[in-house]
Amino acid sequence: MRRPAIMLMLFVIALAVPLVVSSNYYLRLVNLALVFGLLAVSLNVVLGYAGQLSLGHAGLFGIGAYVTALMTAGHSGVLFWPAFLLSGLLTGVVGLLIGFPALRLKGHYLALATLGFGEIMRNLFFNWREVTHGMDGIGNIPPPSLGFFAFTGDTRFYYLGLLMLAIAMLLVYRLERSKYGRMLAAIRDAELAAGVVGVNVPRLKVTAFFISAVLAGCAGSLYADLSSFISPDVFVFDVSAQVLSMVLIGGIGTTWGPVLGAVVLTFLPEMLRISKSYYQLIYGAGIAAMIIFFPGGLLGMAKTCWRLLIAKKSADDEPYADAEASVLPQIEVLPRRTTASGSALLVAEGVTMRFGGLVALNDLALDVREGEIHALIGPNGSGKSTFINVASGIYTPTSGRISFADSSITGSKPWLIAGLGLARTFQNLRLFHSLSVIENVLVGCRTSAASGWFGVLASTAKARSENIELQRMAEEALNFVGLSRFRDRPIRTLPHEQQRIVEVARAIAMRPRLIMLDEPAAGMNPAEVDRLIERIKRLREAGMTILLVEHNMPLVMKVADRITVLNHGRKIAEGDPSSIRDNPEVIEAYLGHSTRKRLLQHATS
Amino acid sequence: MAQVFATGLAMGCIYALVGLSFILIYNATHGLNFAHGELVMLSAFVFYSAISTGAPYWAAVLMTFAAMAAFGAVYQRLLFFPLRDRPMLAFVIATIGFSIFARNLALLVWGPNPLRVPSAFSSSSVNLLGVVLAPEQLFIVAITICVLVAQYAVFFHTDIGRRLRATAQNVEMAQLMGIRPNRMIAITFVVSAVLCGIAGVLVAPIFLVDTDIGLNLILKAFIAVIIGGFGSLPGAVVGGIVVGLLEIFVAVFISSVYKDAICFSLLIFLLIVFPQGIFGERVAEKA
Numbered sequence: 001m002r003r004p005a006i007m008l009m010l011f012v013i014a015l016a017v018p019l020v021v022s023s024n025y026y027l028r029l030v031n032l033a034l035v036f037g038l039l040a041v042s043l044n045v046v047l048g049y050a051g052q053l054s055l056g057h058a059g060l061f062g063i064g065a066y067v068t069a070l071m072t073a074g075h076s077g078v079l080f081w082p083a084f085l086l087s088g089l090l091t092g093v094v095g096l097l098i099g100f101p102a103l104r105l106k107g108h109y110l111a112l113a114t115l116g117f118g119e120i121m122r123n124l125f126f127n128w129r130e131v132t133h134g135m136d137g138i139g140n141i142p143p144p145s146l147g148f149f150a151f152t153g154d155t156r157f158y159y160l161g162l163l164m165l166a167i168a169m170l171l172v173y174r175l176e177r178s179k180y181g182r183m184l185a186a187i188r189d190a191e192l193a194a195g196v197v198g199v200n201v202p203r204l205k206v207t208a209f210f211i212s213a214v215l216a217g218c219a220g221s222l223y224a225d226l227s228s229f230i231s232p233d234v235f236v237f238d239v240s241a242q243v244l245s246m247v248l249i250g251g252i253g254t255t256w257g258p259v260l261g262a263v264v265l266t267f268l269p270e271m272l273r274i275s276k277s278y279y280q281l282i283y284g285a286g287i288a289a290m291i292i293f294f295p296g297g298l299l300g301m302a303k304t305c306w307r308l309l310i311a312k313k314s315a316d317d318e319p320y321a322d323a324e325a326s327v328l329p330q331i332e333v334l335p336r337r338t339t340a341s342g343s344a345l346l347v348a349e350g351v352t353m354r355f356g357g358l359v360a361l362n363d364l365a366l367d368v369r370e371g372e373i374h375a376l377i378g379p380n381g382s383g384k385s386t387f388i389n390v391a392s393g394i395y396t397p398t399s400g401r402i403s404f405a406d407s408s409i410t411g412s413k414p415w416l417i418a419g420l421g422l423a424r425t426f427q428n429l430r431l432f433h434s435l436s437v438i439e440n441v442l443v444g445c446r447t448s449a450a451s452g453w454f455g456v457l458a459s460t461a462k463a464r465s466e467n468i469e470l471q472r473m474a475e476e477a478l479n480f481v482g483l484s485r486f487r488d489r490p491i492r493t494l495p496h497e498q499q500r501i502v503e504v505a506r507a508i509a510m511r512p513r514l515i516m517l518d519e520p521a522a523g524m525n526p527a528e529v530d531r532l533i534e535r536i537k538r539l540r541e542a543g544m545t546i547l548l549v550e551h552n553m554p555l556v557m558k559v560a561d562r563i564t565v566l567n568h569g570r571k572i573a574e575g576d577p578s579s580i581r582d583n584p585e586v587i588e589a590y591l592g593h594s595t596r597k598r599l600l601q602h603a604t605s
Numbered sequence: 606m607a608q609v610f611a612t613g614l615a616m617g618c619i620y621a622l623v624g625l626s627f628i629l630i631y632n633a634t635h636g637l638n639f640a641h642g643e644l645v646m647l648s649a650f651v652f653y654s655a656i657s658t659g660a661p662y663w664a665a666v667l668m669t670f671a672a673m674a675a676f677g678a679v680y681q682r683l684l685f686f687p688l689r690d691r692p693m694l695a696f697v698i699a700t701i702g703f704s705i706f707a708r709n710l711a712l713l714v715w716g717p718n719p720l721r722v723p724s725a726f727s728s729s730s731v732n733l734l735g736v737v738l739a740p741e742q743l744f745i746v747a748i749t750i751c752v753l754v755a756q757y758a759v760f761f762h763t764d765i766g767r768r769l770r771a772t773a774q775n776v777e778m779a780q781l782m783g784i785r786p787n788r789m790i791a792i793t794f795v796v797s798a799v800l801c802g803i804a805g806v807l808v809a810p811i812f813l814v815d816t817d818i819g820l821n822l823i824l825k826a827f828i829a830v831i832i833g834g835f836g837s838l839p840g841a842v843v844g845g846i847v848v849g850l851l852e853i854f855v856a857v858f859i860s861s862v863y864k865d866a867i868c869f870s871l872l873i874f875l876l877i878v879f880p881q882g883i884f885g886e887r888v889a890e891k892a
Contacts, residue, residue: 053694101877107693108637108835112827113876116869119824123866237820241701248698280709287702291695292687 014162018155026270027154028226033266034161035223040246040258041168042215047244048253049176050208051188053107055240056098056114059121060213062235063091064220066125069138069230077145080225084144087221088214095213099206118240125232137231141224151225161222165259168215171457173255175211178456178463179442179470184208186432186443193430196392197444198418198510207453245287251299253434260298345370345514345545346391346422351400353386353569360386361397362569368514373536373546375556377580378566379590384549385427387566388516392424393417405513419446423512425503427519427549431491438487440502441474444509477509480542481535497528504535514545521552533558557581565589607736609857610850615742615811617849618749619804623822624829624841625756626800632773632836633793634685636696641826642819643707644680644798648673648805649814650711653720662725670802677798681791689790708816719813745807752803753842760838769793824865825852828872834882843883 021027039061046052064087071083101113125132132138144151144160151160175181183204186194195201224230242265250261269279294301346368353361361383368374376384389395391402393414402410409417423444432440447469455463478484481501486494491502500520507515517536521529529552536559539546550556556563556577563580565573567589573580580586587599627641651672655665684703688695726740733743760766771779772789780786804822812818826841829848833840848868856864875882 053697101873104880105876108697109831109876109880111637111697112831113873115824115827116872116876120866120869120873123863123869127862127866238705241705244698244701277709277712281706281713284702284704284706284709288684288699288706289702291699291702292684295691295695 018158024154027158029266029270031154031157031161031226033263034158034165035219035226036243036246036266037259037262038161038165038168038219038222039216039243040250040262041165041172042212042219043243044247044252044254044258045172045175045212045215046208047247048258049181049184049188050205051184052205052208053111054098054114054209054212055111055237055244056116056118056121057212057216057243058235058237058239059118060091060095060216061220061223061239061243062121062125062232063094064088064217065224065230065235066132066138066220067091067217068221068224069141070131072225073138073141075142077142077150078147080142080144080221084218084221088217091217091220092210092214095209095211095216096206098213099209103202103205115237115240118237122232122236125235132232135231135233137229139229141228141230143228144225157226161226164218164222168218169255169259172215174457174459176255179467180204180207180453180456182432182435182439182443185435185439189432189434190430192394192414193426193432194443195414196394196418196424197506198415198446199443200415245283247297249287249290249297251297254297254299257297257299264298343370344368346402346404346547348387348391348402349400351387351390351397351402353383353390353395354398360569361390364400364566364569364571366564366571368545368547369562370513370545371540371543372561373540373548373559375548375550375560375563376566377550377553377556377563378572381568382566382589383569384566385518386569388424388518388547388549391417391516392422418510418512421511421513422516423507423510423514424516425500425507425518425520427522429496429499429503431499431502431506433492435491436487437483437489437491437494437502438471438474438478440491441477441505441509442470444477444506445470445473446510447473473511474509477505480508480538481505496523500524501535508539508544512544514547515539516547516549518549519551520548521550521555529555608738609853611736611738611742613850613853614846615739615745615849616853617846618745619808619822619845620825620829620848621842621845622749622752622800622804622807623826624833624845625753625838626797626804627823627826628830628836628838628841629793629797629800631830632838633769633790634689634696635693636685636688637693637700638797639697639700639823640704640707640819641700641801642821642823643704644673644676644801644819645805645808645822646711646814646816646819647676647707648802649722649809649812649818650715650720650805652806652809653715653722653814656722666806669806670799673798673802673805674795677795678791680798681794685790685794686787704819708819711816715814715816717816719815721813722809724810739811741807741811745811748803748807752800756838765792825849825868828868830882831872831875831880832882834884837882837884840882840884 017030018027021030039057043054043057046054067087067090068080068083071086072079098114098117101110105113126134128134143157151157183194183199186197186199187201187204191201223234246261246265247258248261249264250259251257268283269276272279272282290297296303344367346366348364348366351361351364352359364383364387366387376387378384386395390397391404391409393409393412393416396411400410401408404417404420404422407420409420409422432443435443447466449462449466451460451463451466475484475487478487481504483498483501483505486498491499494502504517504520520536521532524532533555536546536548548556548560560577563575563577564571565580565583565586572589573583573586575583591599623641623645627638630636630638630641648669652665652669655668656662660668684699685696688699724741726744729739730737731740731743760770768779768784769789769792771782772784772786773793776786779789808818808822825848826845829844830841831844832847833842833844851871852864852868855867859867
């Protein structure tokens, strides 16, 4: 109830700004803050939501500005509207071109590539005189006009800029709260896991760059109109760094933070009223100090103060109360799948995986039958996890074929394999650590009637009903594993066992036909293992087939229908638990030749 | 032609020194020090001031190195240490902040006009096998070779070198072996800053010293380490020399105004098709 009231208040204040700010000079600063706010919102899409560092946003900003300047300079202001659209679109296309390298580059590589892009654009703006007029710049850019009404003067421009910024913020806000926002967060937190859970990583990253570039281009277009003159010295690395600082100082990954940062950094130099060098000195030191002492930015700082002073204690700070709740609650079972029990679901033939000289899998043949619990065991380094990585599409096998549900998945992308109904968990947890429990699970959920980007941004009825359906599916999965109590907890506040179970829930939420569990019992105590056994059996009852990689032999012997034993990447035995237990080759693989002999002597004597 | 080559080689050696010291910090901390060019800039200014006091050349050089060593230690303590457990991005942004700070500090202390540092050599050219070369260029190449040999000797043939390498490879394991990682990282920053000091002393006589030399150097050093392969010390050296030569040949034979654009296009191209560089680290994420 409070939220709409605050929004209304902000809206009224925003409308009243030109009435209160009488000096034209300050109103010009307000307008600059709007433009840079839009640019900061744009950077926040790739940096804050998708976790990709771009140091070339000044280049995108410049493209938008030059497109508008070239189209409208010396002409009528009516041309602004097509120029604005074209600025956004063209910059968006350039954003796609940056987005594609971003697929292959992570972290510092991407930072350097985008830095290089910014430098290339700067070089072009300065030197391509035929088009950009070099240092002379382009002047005489008319204010936007509707024909009968021109946005001349800072007051009128203010309302135009405010409208654009508000629209951008609304769209970005919707994006952040949507399934796409969660997917971007998933990529940011754990890219590999995101792919395995069915997120089309490259498409989403490129789309994030596209959206960000469109917004940056629009900001550039508005900038050209605001200042009616542009020259290349505005589109240099310092501006990229400044926008980066705005996002960080305001609050990275938040809706309001970037705009707040833009306002602060636009007004600060004017408020300090000292020479430019002194200001820059303070500004540079301020960025470093801010990142060291207040990683959440001004917004984060405000939230902390709020919590300390007024709200006393938030849910996040609550001590973890009942982690040891041992009784599994009664739960509703997932919709049963029609299974043709006994037919092969996952089939590997002659799979070999080499890493340089190391042969991790050697001519492996394996089939997992529908409806069974199939355990894959073997000493450390025998290739168990490698097989899961190959089957889930993280590695492409050196040779051999793998098929799932009668379609070949050899060398297929993880998200395509996930789409066929093959889910997995990771040996070392790969959760999306900035999301809550239910959001982690939601990333795995898919509906049959999925809405697209347009639906999400326009918030159509279909998109909203899809969201409700997704929530329902995620809650079902959480109920299934008995974690619904913790649904809104930040994932990192859960103890280890529960985090493992959230990974299982995330996999279940995909409604898979086969679920591959990679050492689910690692780090669990006996009581926790017992609960795990219950859960695995329940999964099978719900119609899922299970491939279990595990070192915990009591667990394997209790749940497995069939066991395959690997050693040095080869299959050395296969059969039901009792036959595996007595298989001399298996004992030798685990305990060595001499120990086996001693054991045998011991048994006979 | 040989002169062009020598100029490129000399510039390449500077890039190699900057790239090398940049990679030393990267290897030890996985942090990208965006203020690295500013370290070179500061040392060039300090060197100018030291020379201006009338001190002999060698004394000015020593003063610069001492100042840079002290600076490296303080820099590490103030900027890296508080951020050591935070994501890579935090350190990157803090160093961007520091580079803005350092440039404006230099502007306030040494003023906006480019400064000229006198050359250490009396003659302006030497004749080597019929090719006329600037003595500075030979000096730069010779010093760079000495630095590389010294660096190699320290890293691979001394106890402290082994400790430094152990810390760079695995901090936790090094700690369990009785190495103090924080001290090793501090030493790395000091060594890196002194290398920047050497680069600063070498560039000061051939450039006019102003507050913008750092940015150009660090951008070229980035290209150098990408070409050589991120994380590789020999790669940084080879990459630096390649960039120095490439830059001068592009400027002479293709276009001097677009030389930077061409260099950066090459950077992006290389990042996409050949991201591991000549001696580089594996780029793929481990499962």
